[in-house]
Amino acid sequence: MNLLSNQLTMQRFCSSGLVRHFSEVLITLWRWRPRVKKNLGTTTTLLLFLPLLIATAFISSLWNSDTSNFSVHNISRNKTVIIVSRKPQNRPPKRITTPLNCVKNQTQTCPTNYPKTSQTQKSISDYSITPTSTCPDYFRWIHEDLSPWKVTGITRDMLERANQTAHFRLVLVNNKVYIHKYKQSIQTRDVFTIWGILQLLRKYPGRLPDLELMFDCDDRPVVLSRDYSGPNNKGPPPLFRYSGDRWTMDIVFPDWSFWGWAEININPWESLLRELKEGNNRRNWIDREPYAYWKGNPFVAETRRDLLTCNLSDKHDWNARLYVQDWILESKRGFQQSNLASQCAHRYKIYIEGYAWSVSEKYILACDSMTLLVKPYFHDFFIRYLQPLRHYWPIRDKDKCKSIKFAVDWGNTHKQKAQEIGRAASNFIQEELKMEYVYDYMFHLLNEYAKLLKFKPVAPDGAVEVCSETMACNANGSHKKFMMESLVKGPSITNPCTLPPPYEPKVLGAFYRRKLNAILQVQKWEDRYWESLKKQ
Numbered sequence: 316m317n318l319l320s321n322q323l324t325m326q327r328f329c330s331s332g333l334v335r336h337f338s339e340v341l342i343t344l345w346r347w348r349p350r351v352k353k354n355l356g357t358t359t360t361l362l363l364f365l366p367l368l369i370a371t372a373f374i375s376s377l378w379n380s381d382t383s384n385f386s387v388h389n390i391s392r393n394k395t396v397i398i399v400s401r402k403p404q405n406r407p408p409k410r411i412t413t414p415l416n417c418v419k420n421q422t423q424t425c426p427t428n429y430p431k432t433s434q435t436q437k438s439i440s441d442y443s444i445t446p447t448s449t450c451p452d453y454f455r456w457i458h459e460d461l462s463p464w465k466v467t468g469i470t471r472d473m474l475e476r477a478n479q480t481a482h483f484r485l486v487l488v489n490n491k492v493y494i495h496k497y498k499q500s501i502q503t504r505d506v507f508t509i510w511g512i513l514q515l516l517r518k519y520p521g522r523l524p525d526l527e528l529m530f531d532c533d534d535r536p537v538v539l540s541r542d543y544s545g546p547n548n549k550g551p552p553p554l555f556r557y558s559g560d561r562w563t564m565d566i567v568f569p570d571w572s573f574w575g576w577a578e579i580n581i582n583p584w585e586s587l588l589r590e591l592k593e594g595n596n597r598r599n600w601i602d603r604e605p606y607a608y609w610k611g612n613p614f615v616a617e618t619r620r621d622l623l624t625c626n627l628s629d630k631h632d633w634n635a636r637l638y639v640q641d642w643i644l645e646s647k648r649g650f651q652q653s654n655l656a657s658q659c660a661h662r663y664k665i666y667i668e669g670y671a672w673s674v675s676e677k678y679i680l681a682c683d684s685m686t687l688l689v690k691p692y693f694h695d696f697f698i699r700y701l702q703p704l705r706h707y708w709p710i711r712d713k714d715k716c717k718s719i720k721f722a723v724d725w726g727n728t729h730k731q732k733a734q735e736i737g738r739a740a741s742n743f744i745q746e747e748l749k750m751e752y753v754y755d756y757m758f759h760l761l762n763e764y765a766k767l768l769k770f771k772p773v774a775p776d777g778a779v780e781v782c783s784e785t786m787a788c789n790a791n792g793s794h795k796k797f798m799m800e801s802l803v804k805g806p807s808i809t810n811p812c813t814l815p816p817p818y819e820p821k822v823l824g825a826f827y828r829r830k831l832n833a834i835l836q837v838q839k840w841e842d843r844y845w846e847s848l849k850k851q
């Protein structure tokens with residue numbers, strides 16, 4: 316089945332939707348008639364209510380993209396009509412798959428029958444089975460990240476200036492993707508980032524507007540706010556990357572590892588998330604080692620080498636159990652020692668930044684263990700929403716050992732609370748950072764970004780189109796494996812979640828103050844703890 320015939324099936328399905336829905340409302344009404352009569356006593360009242368009922372049902376059907384999910388329940392004496400959304404039963408939605416058309420012995424080409432934007436937009440919204448829900452709160456930072464261009468928009472000049480450090484330019488025109496590669500990125504970061512965007516297009520075909528963007532795959536943000544604060548500045552260049560900090564304006568985007576990290580054998584996020592959940596069920600929090608665990612590469616940052624001084628030794632036990640990850644050795648052994656799901660064996664897990672933010676963050680938070688978060692300076696796209704004492708325990712950057720020692724002692728004497736913090740973080744990761752939401756985040760970020768563009772995106776001269784076929788069919792080894800595993804099978808049968816509005820500045824200010832207060836609170840407890848030990 317090719318895309319075009321999929322389109323036709325979808326449209327046929329949809330055109331009958333409203334008709335079917337309406338007859339369903341009438342049937343429901345008819346079924347309810349006797350009960351209504353009993354409740355209200357007279358048929359006259361029923362007749363009075365009937366038009367109101369139909370009108371309400373009809374209006375509700377207009378509001379919602381899926382018209383067949385409503386039934387009218389209970390008409391009580393106080394004249395309230397309750398319309399309840401009903402779970403769809405017996406009628407599984409028809410999933411459409413978009414096959415990957417690999418050709419043998421020929422140059423791989425891209426499909427030519429991409430859906431027209433308007434066509435898919437209509438059919439998908441009619442087709443989707445669940446009423447749209449609001450996206451998680453961390454999506455609100457999309458507005459914050461794009462705020463530097465809110466007034467001015469993004470001009471071509473601003474975009475072109477982002478070429479200085481970019482690894483590639485991505486152009487999306489009429490659903491086709493073109494890549495202009497400027498330079499080699501670390502490992503396969505660029506490959507899997509582009510792959511991720513192509514999967515987004517398979518998930519929501521024809522629903523992304525034309526756009527051009529520059530992507531920098533390195534760790535540290537580079538667009539300094541202070542360079543663009545004066546009155547006559549030319550406007551900051553919009554540059555996408557995986558992490559940002561307080562002093563820069565880079566736009567944060569989900570990192571490559573959501574589609575797999577081939578070099579160190581980390582699976583795509585969707586399957587890894589399942590493994591992590593199973594891993595958590597294998598070992599209860601209370602049965603885990605009552606220490607703080609970390610395993611990683613200490614040679615990428617001073618702060619990590621500093622952390623190693625907290626390891627168990629003849630002189631000290633700071634409650635920390637720290638290990639060096641030797642990736643070269645691990646890769647020779649087939650990565651048996653680095654299975655992430657089996658690393659959830661301690662009640663506390665330390666997260667510490669490397670050269671910038673670290674990909675390990677989401678794996679650590681997913682463990683059901685209480686995360687001890689060493690004061691971070693960088694952020695990815697979701698971490699800003701997480702709160703100290705609710706999702707993690709804050710650890711001082713200086714004096715890490717004392718801070719860790721206290722955190723573990725506190726947790727082992729407040730087991731209930733420590734477990735709750737661990738659980739809150741892993742629930743957040745399992746529920747709000749599942750792959751659907753990662754795609755929805757990309758969807759909204761790119762849509763909002765494209766709204767700001769003041770120029771018409773054009774495919775670069777002589778650029779070659781890139782699609783899932785050109786990337787996956789020619790890949791081999793773990794690249795191929797991860798690509799096939801994270802391949803989006805076909806268009807989504809549900810709409811993306813609804814983007815929440817920006818935070819009011821006051822609300823955002825209060826949010827950050829609450830966060831800071833919680834951190835200060837912990838520091839106070841910590842200082843008191845060490846003072847009381849000194850006195851003894």
Ligand SMILES: *[C@@H]1O[C@H](CO)[C@@H](O)[C@H](O)[C@H]1NC(C)=O
Nearest residue numbers: 350354388389390391392393
């Ligand atoms: C309808 O609502 C009334 C009052 O709230 C309740 O007593 C009654 O059981 C409900 N009937 C049905 C069928 O849910």
Ligand SMILES: *[C@@H]1O[C@H](CO)[C@@H](O)[C@H](O)[C@H]1NC(C)=O
Nearest residue numbers: 389390391392393394395397
């Ligand atoms: C009207 O009835 C509904 C359901 O029976 C109930 O939930 C609601 O509180 C009632 N309202 C008033 C004002 O009594």
Ligand SMILES: *[C@@H]1O[C@H](CO)[C@@H](O)[C@H](O)[C@H]1NC(C)=O
Nearest residue numbers: 416417418419420421422423
């Ligand atoms: C591909 O080409 C090779 C030689 O170029 C040939 O031996 C093989 O049969 C071809 N395979 C297909 C599926 O056409």
Ligand SMILES: *[C@@H]1O[C@H](CO)[C@@H](O)[C@H](O)[C@H]1NC(C)=O
Nearest residue numbers: 472475476477478479480497
């Ligand atoms: C970036 O773009 C400017 C013009 O917009 C051009 O002069 C410069 O050569 C480009 N730099 C790179 C590294 O492509």
Ligand SMILES: *[C@@H]1O[C@H](CO)[C@@H](O)[C@H](O)[C@H]1NC(C)=O
Nearest residue numbers: 623626627628636637638639
């Ligand atoms: C930390 O201490 C443990 C236990 O003594 C040891 O096995 C481990 O190798 C140490 N880690 C480092 C990085 O030295």
Ligand SMILES: *[C@@H]1O[C@H](CO)[C@@H](O)[C@H](O)[C@H]1NC(C)=O
Nearest residue numbers: 788789790791792793794795
């Ligand atoms: C896989 O691809 C790489 C280059 O992309 C190539 O060097 C290597 O030989 C290929 N391996 C196999 C088994 O085809």
